Amino acid sequence: MVNKSGFNSKEVCGYPLSIFFIVVNEFCERFSYYGMRAVLVLYFKYFLRWDDDLATSIYHTFVALCYLTPILGAIVADSWLGKFKTIIYLSIVYAIGQVAMAVSAIHDITDTDRDGTPNNMTFHVVLSMVGLFLIALGTGGIKPCVAAFGGDQFGDHQERQRRTFFSVFYLCINGGSLLSTIITPILRAQNCGIYSKQKCYSLAFGVPAALMVVALVVFIVGSGMYYKAKPEGNIMGDVCKCIGFAISNRYKHRSKQYPSREHWMDWAEDKYDKLLIAQIKMVLKVLFLYIPLPMFWTLFDQKGSRWTLQATTMDGNFGAIVIQPDQMQTVNPILILTLVPIMDSVIYPLIKKCGLNFTPLKRMTVGMFLAALAFVCAAVVQIEIDVSRKHLTYFNLTQFVNGMNKPVNVSTSEIFPFLIIIRATFFLQSGQLSCAFSRDFGFGSSYTFFIPSTLSLGSNCQESITGAEDIKPNSVHMALQVPQYFFITAGEVMFSVTGLEFSYSQAPSNMKAVLQAGWLLTVAIGNFIVLIVAEVAKLPKQWTEYVLFASLLLCVCIIFSIMAYFYTYIDPTEIEAKFRRNVGDDDDDKNDKQRKLEMEMMKRDLDRSDDEHYKGKQTKM
Numbered sequence: 001m002v003n004k005s006g007f008n009s010k011e012v013c014g015y016p017l018s019i020f021f022i023v024v025n026e027f028c029e030r031f032s033y034y035g036m037r038a039v040l041v042l043y044f045k046y047f048l049r050w051d052d053d054l055a056t057s058i059y060h061t062f063v064a065l066c067y068l069t070p071i072l073g074a075i076v077a078d079s080w081l082g083k084f085k086t087i088i089y090l091s092i093v094y095a096i097g098q099v100a101m102a103v104s105a106i107h108d109i110t111d112t113d114r115d116g117t118p119n120n121m122t123f124h125v126v127l128s129m130v131g132l133f134l135i136a137l138g139t140g141g142i143k144p145c146v147a148a149f150g151g152d153q154f155g156d157h158q159e160r161q162r163r164t165f166f167s168v169f170y171l172c173i174n175g176g177s178l179l180s181t182i183i184t185p186i187l188r189a190q191n192c193g194i195y196s197k198q199k200c201y202s203l204a205f206g207v208p209a210a211l212m213v214v215a216l217v218v219f220i221v222g223s224g225m226y227y228k229a230k231p232e233g234n235i236m237g238d239v240c241k242c243i244g245f246a247i248s249n250r251y252k253h254r255s256k257q258y259p260s261r262e263h264w265m266d267w268a269e270d271k272y273d274k275l276l277i278a279q280i281k282m283v284l285k286v287l288f289l290y291i292p293l294p295m296f297w298t299l300f301d302q303k304g305s306r307w308t309l310q311a312t313t314m315d316g317n318f319g320a321i322v323i324q325p326d327q328m329q330t331v332n333p334i335l336i337l338t339l340v341p342i343m344d345s346v347i348y349p350l351i352k353k354c355g356l357n358f359t360p361l362k363r364m365t366v367g368m369f370l371a372a373l374a375f376v377c378a379a380v381v382q383i384e385i386d387v388s389r390k391h392l393t394y395f396n397l398t399q400f401v402n403g404m405n406k407p408v409n410v411s412t413s414e415i416f417p418f419l420i421i422i423r424a425t426f427f428l429q430s431g432q433l434s435c436a437f438s439r440d441f442g443f444g445s446s447y448t449f450f451i452p453s454t455l456s457l458g459s460n461c462q463e464s465i466t467g468a469e470d471i472k473p474n475s476v477h478m479a480l481q482v483p484q485y486f487f488i489t490a491g492e493v494m495f496s497v498t499g500l501e502f503s504y505s506q507a508p509s510n511m512k513a514v515l516q517a518g519w520l521l522t523v524a525i526g527n528f529i530v531l532i533v534a535e536v537a538k539l540p541k542q543w544t545e546y547v548l549f550a551s552l553l554l555c556v557c558i559i560f561s562i563m564a565y566f567y568t569y570i571d572p573t574e575i576e577a578k579f580r581r582n583v584g585d586d587d588d589d590k591n592d593k594q595r596k597l598e599m600e601m602m603k604r605d606l607d608r609s610d611d612e613h614y615k616g617k618q619t620k621m
């Protein structure tokens with residue numbers, strides 16, 4: 001197949017072969033990222049011995065940083081190194097960061113007295129912070145480049161294939177994250193060490209590090225097959241200067257004696273290339289449309305916080321297995337893996353068959369609406385929970401009343417992360433003597449156990465310990481969260497997968513990665529809004545907060561649909577080609593009138609779609 005710029009790429013079933021390496025790379029990279037993230041808070045808490053507040057804030061700062069650094073990666077890629085080299089270099093930085101994390105979690109390195117705890121905590125803290133910084137730089141930096149680089153592999157005639165690519169790309173993100181969030185907590189639960197056995201955080205970070213190396217190797221192996229668009233110099237510098245000039249020129253000519261221009265960017269025409277101005281207009285149009293979008297992510301990100309807390313007040317007993325509250329989050333990637341193919345091969349074609357033109361912006365609007373609906377479901381579930389008046393933790397604190405006249409140490413067995421049965425074993429120890437007993441717990445229940453004065457430690461104490469139920473178990477089942485997960489994920493498929501493709505297709509050729517970074521910035525801002533709203537809107541009832549978020553997103557959804565109505569799809573390649581043709585014709589003997597007419601037509605083209613897929617030339621929304 002002859003691709004853009006005459007590049008000849010191998011094809012399999014109508015798809016460039018190079019795509020295979022890119023999606024495998026994405027799968028491994030997301031495994032690495034989400035796997036490491038899954039055990040990060042526990043590492044802070046139990047290895048570095050930070051308190052909950054410090055662990056939570058460093059965790060959220062890290063996540064926000066991961067979605068801010070795409071801007072850096074995109075600028076480097078589009079202006080300087082090109083996407084291919086940026087991905088390679090930043091992947092190396094990323095892999096070094098992951099290795100640093102794995103090394104920082106080896107307690108034996110500083111455990112000079114061999115008691116199982118590190119003796120120089122500063123070493124572990126500094127190394128892990130350096131590791132996290134490198135990871136944020138790497139994962140964020142490559143993210144906009146990988147998606148845009150994948151899009152670059154398709155020819156202009158392969159729009160359908162490119163759309164499928166973005167769906168498969170999303171499947172890989174979620175396949176990788178699902179596997180790793182299951183595997184890394186299991187690895188963490190193993191015991192390892194040279195001098196003493198401790199929870200194996202080094203293995204839980206080491207496997208993601210290895211996957212990042214695999215991601216890099218896979219990407220390099222595909223090297224000979226990629227189409228590598230050349231960067232066009234310091235494009236971001238030019239963009240900033242051009243915008244600055246347009247603003248200052250407009251200000252200089254603010255008096256009424258100067259005729260107004262169609263667009264404020266046209267004030268840059270006195271100094272800058274018309275093609276650059278047209279490209280800036282394309283980017284600004286899309287970025288303007290992105291303004292309301294962070295609200296979607298604000299709701300989406302609460303799966304990991306508010307919804308997980310909600311799950312802690314619910315009954316997670318599913319018969320043979322008991323689901324822990326934080327494990328409910330895996331429902332999202334599982335549903336993504338099911339819904340993306342269903343949407344692509346059943347729902348969207350069906351809608352098309354019904355004669356409806358379900359354009360990208362309409363899909364995104366429906367996606368936002370579904371996310372709002374998910375929060376209405378969350379509110380209904382919350383009301384149900386409040387009515388049943390259950391309590392705050394899924395496995396409440398258990399108290400012991402010691403009737404013996406000597407101190408007794410109580411410890412409990414580790415709860416295995418996935419296939420757990422809520423049977424806890426307690427170990428009572430006094431001096432050299434110990435005994436154990438087990439009890440079954442209902443979710444949310446709380447007990448007080450009495451240690452009788454006659455208890456003989458050293459023998460079996462299963463029968464001797466009696467208990468009283470202080471708090472009854474939670475009765476609202478966790479399965480009731482499935483509808484809210486379903487709606488938020490269906491919303492995500494319509495919103496996020498479409499948004500990814502939309503950001504690529506509407507970006508000028510030299511700013512594809514920049515617009516991907518703009519898209520990822522909406523995720524970062526959404527994360528910040530969660531923190532702000534949660535602090536500011538301290539509502540007395542949790543369900544009212546859910547309704548507030550649903551209403552906010554609904555308002556944003558209406559605003560977005562109005563903005564989307566006035567948006568007209570463009571074909572950047574065609575517009576750029578026309579401008580370039582016009583520069584070539586500049587030497588010809590055209591009279592001024594004719595040229596002016598052509599330029600007018602081109603400007604109008606910016607506001608008009610030639611894209612057949614979105615039906616006809618004047619497609620709105």
Ligand SMILES: CC(C)C[C@H](N)C(=O)N1CCC[C@H]1C(=O)O
Nearest residue numbers: 034173174177178332333336523
């Ligand atoms: C939170 C899930 C594991 C992943 C999520 N469904 C997802 O695909 N994303 C959330 C932010 C954007 C996107 C990603 O690129 O990770």
